[in-house]
Amino acid sequence: MGKNIKVVPRHGREFKDRLYLPAIYNGMKITFKHLIDNVADSNAVDTLEYPEEQPTDITERYRGLHRLTHRDDDTMACVACFMCATACPSNCIFIEATERNDGKDEKMPSRFAIDTLECVFCGYCVEACPCDAIRMDTGIFSLIGNSREDFVLERDQLLKHKGVFGEENSRARK
Amino acid sequence: MLENSIFAILSLFLIGGALMVLLSREIVLNAFGFLIAMLAMAGLFALLENSFLFLAQIMISAGAVVVLSLIAVTTINLKRDNLPEEPNKIRWIVISALIVSPISLLIYKTLTMVNRKFQETVDGYGTLKVIGGELFSSWVLPFEILSVLLLAAMLAAIVIARKESEI
Amino acid sequence: MKSIDIIVDGQIYSATKGSLLIDLLIKNDLKVPYFCYHEALGADGNCRMCMVEIEGQKRPQIACDTLIKDNMIVKTKGEMIDGVHRDVLELELVNHPVDCPVCDQAGECKLQDFYMDYGLYDSKIDVAEKVKHEKHIDLGSSVMLDQERCVLCARCTRFTSNITKTHELGIIGRGDHARVSTMPGKKLDNPYAMNVVDLCPVGALTSKDFRFAQRVWFLTSTPSICQGCAKGCNIYVDHNKLKYKDEKIYRFRPRRNDEVNGHFICDEGRLSYKSLQEERQEFMEIDGREATLGEVLGRYDTLLKSSENIVILADANLYIEELEKIISYADSIGAKLYTPMESYVDEEFGDDWLRSSMRASNAKGVEMLSIADKIPDEKISLLIDFNHPDAKSIEAEHTISMRTHSDSGKSDIVLPLASYLQSSGKIINEDGIEQFSDRVLECSEPVATVSEWISILSRADIGGEV
């Protein structure tokens, strides 16, 4: 127990607090005020009319759908090191590695799939990647499919996704 | 005619529910059979123009007792495997039915010895007002004794079901 | 040899006079880094990692080449010795390409471990400035060489020159250009070659077979016994269950057992895991089509009732417990039990080290249980085959066969049998050493072990319910 500990007096011991009814009344007053204000003028409610109006304020740190990046020479940045699969808390990354014959590197994924139904979009894979090969900067926040299989994104699909935060930022950093 | 068919349906439910209690191994079905029987019993009370008893039956037997038993059963939470096996249940039922049947026959004969017919009821028969008047004029002592009994039962239930005490 | 007491890090240990200091350190789990020393290969003293401080000596000494003397006081920790370790490690890593993401050794790499334990310095050299070597060299015998990652510990060259005496590998060049290589035009080619992969402390030598298949930290290692031949080499089975998939074996590694195989196994045994998961019998068959257990039991009962002369063939690779089960089963149905050993002998395979020409792993066990060898020449009405390789050549009216691997042979009933990694029991190797092998993988329905099949079948025999 150091001297830095600040003791906050405990509230709610008085009769008025223990009665709860005044507090309930105050809470109801707030919600009722919001209700009345918004009923009186529902145009003032500041919401996005979603499918017609798309969000424009996605920041760079927004974790959207994944993508696999390219290097400066347009080759795949991923070397199938399995770091993302190791870091993944929901085990939704499936990688099968193979020999790489383009002379750029030794190893590449022959299959790199993300089961987005299981993905929790935590971004650990992005943090774990030593090659900056996987990123979540596509800005895509909705994925639609007719079957479960549609939600398993395969390697080529992930490679096709584009980063939305400028061309200069879309390449894999060394 | 309408009365007769209502009676037939209600007694069908009543006996069906009772048989469910008797024959089924599962506690769920026992409880459900009991519920049906009690609701049908309430219906029979209504048929006998006892409107207050109809509600009291629903409230106490069907409502309170069934809910209480369900709470008790879920509290002990028996798995199906923990239920008694009762391999010779049917045999036992047949044997006890053979023993019971003469007694029931006797009861039925005795009951039907009353030589009377249903009359038109006087006004207000079976309503709360009349029952209450009767209860607090000629039945005060039983009523008071009963209140003591209820208190005793409540205390007993609390004492028995307490967790600390061991048998 | 005289036993003496020496002091290491303030603790007193008793040791044999004149033995190597590093052996004592390893035996007592004292942390000491080393690349080139190996208990099977002896000291070489070229990596300089195992430096320890010995009181009375001016400079730190390498533990692998220091003999234990009286009144020795050794320090393996301390500021000075840690600095030495760090400097030596930095030197080893000067030209290392640091491509751990693509390196198969990552996770069981000594360089990684030691860097985390002793290194943790900031590199002074840019990756681009490092000396380049060749990265893709197929040495033959499924061994890949990456010269950049090599720390020149010479374990592999010593293995080929001291253990196999085939002398394929050597270190050529000097200074920065020193590297491991084969003689020009020669390939690594001996039946034990893949042991260099295990010997290599870094990712320079990797197995082509395991290359990129799976990262090692996902794998579970289970100790087991190889059943390639009667030698009974001890192995680790590295396996892993991927999401939505069955458990898969990725590799066999040798497990040290000085009584049987020392540190090594042969290449054929090492690669024998593949055949354990290929072309497996996975369902029950009656007359060549898939069947349910009820049908199988019905057919089994009629076959058993209508047959006069029943013969049971037992595989000599089965565990002792399973063979005993088969013996009592044979008694219960009045059948004769044979294990023809002729087909197991493979003279070409055998050598005088870890390969035995008897390919049945439990041949001694069969002998011990005195199961008859030769089948007398008479008419067999029902043949019950427990995975014997020679069963196809035996004439019988009806056949019930339990197979681990699917096979085109004609049988009335085929039952899928568990492989030896899916079962557990004892085997006796050709030297009479009894070893226990634990179950590594679970069976998936309807695959079952010999004991399970016998109990399923004999319950049907009694007429009880299934």
Add this chain to the structure above:
Amino acid sequence: MTLAAIIIAIVSFALGALLALLMIPVLVWLERRGAGLIQDRLGPNRTNVGGFRFGGVVQSFADVVKLVLKEEYYPSHIKDHRWLFILAPMITFVAALLAFMVIPFADNIVIAGESLKIQALPVEYGVLWYLAIGAVGVIGIFFGGWLSHNKYSLLGASRAGSMMISYELPLGLSVLAFVITYNSIDFNAMVAWQSGTVLGFLPAWGIVVQPLGAIILIIALFAETNRAPFSVSEGESEIVAGYMTEYTAMKFAMYFMGEYVAMNTASAVIITMVFGGYQLPWVSTEMLIENFRYFAWAIMVVMPVVVYFVIEWMYKNNAVRPTVISDGSREFEAKVLSIVMVVMTLVVEVILVYLSSAQDAVLGTSIAVMLLQIVVFVVKLMIFNLFFILVRWTLPRFRYDQVQDLGWRYLLPLSLVNLFITAIVVVGVS
């Protein structure tokens, strides 16, 4: 039975069924829109049939269609007694529906010297009926939760059961206090009692004569209906969805609708017992009939004004940002609805003009009074449903032990005290 009696019986039964059943989609919509607006969102407002959205009510009907067409899914572990599993939500739903049937929607109407009840089930023991049937409703929850073979369901069910037992007591005791005050268990008589005034200026509503009893009654009814903040039996933050965990499609909808019917019923009971039922404050039925002319004039003046402002409000709020919908369907809807409203106003005005000018339109007057009272009742009902919704979106859910604590340690003694005081006062006054 006369023709009038039969017509009135049918009308009141239809009214009861409509008010209970048709209220479900409206309440679901109200809950969603209300929640949205309270939280500064919009809530469902897009679904339409031919451009008509009615503020989004259509969404509820779309949901009904979805729930009906949805796959009936049974978890594989529910092997036996599936019939009981299906029956359980029905028990709850039917019980909630039956409990609503004893609420009087208007005062007894006198036609040809015969006093007829505007009550779906014309019984005299309304309160008892409500308590009895309400007790049965929880059995459906119990069976459903138990037969789901799921620990969360079982927990939810036993929570619902023990909560019902612990709140039935304060509820019954506070109802008893009202019964003593009103000297009747008939809802009609209760409402009639409340038509007077106390101290000369306050309406003699239950909330005025029995403030403590009224608060206990309202709290206990919140608990009885399993609504927030007492919704521990389906507390999704701890036990998934409680007794409803394994239910899908229409079976789930039965529980869901049963909950809203129960909430509607609870509102109706609160209104009837505490807030004067179908009565306007200070105005008894007799006064209404005698002075109907003045009321008619007042309505004739007020109604056009109200309708004008409603139309204004509708035009204002029906507009959306042009980027979203630009086909003019919303303007069209507003136009049609305002025409309908104006026509309705005109019709009402004409009828009122006739009634107030005719000298001997006794029957017409009493029917108009009945309609007026029904309207008052429905308005009060909606206000209380809104109150339920407002409470749900204001208060956090109590912890289960807090719920039990409140029931046993505070409400029960309080209601007992209330009962004693009431008895003493009533005896003293009489």
Add this chain to the structure above:
Amino acid sequence: MSQEPFFLVATLLFSIGLIGVMSRRNLFAVYISIELMLSAINLILVTFSRLLGDMGGSVIVLLLLAVIAAEAAVFLAMIIQLARAKKTIDSDYFSHLRQPKESL
């Protein structure tokens, strides 16, 4: 409508309850059977009350309902306690008072 059917149903219900008490080993079923018997008595009483046009029978039934509630509370508390002690509600397991066989 005559009274015999009511008596018949009541007698049947009583018999079923009695059979249940005699033949079942599940304590819960035994308890419900007892309740059924009580209810049968209730029905008989109400029928008589109606038959004689006297409210006395109905009042007894009302009192009996209270007894039923009291009985339910005590009986269920006992079942809970017994189940807690032996992890079963099989009546054969509750034989503390029985004399051991060998001493008979």
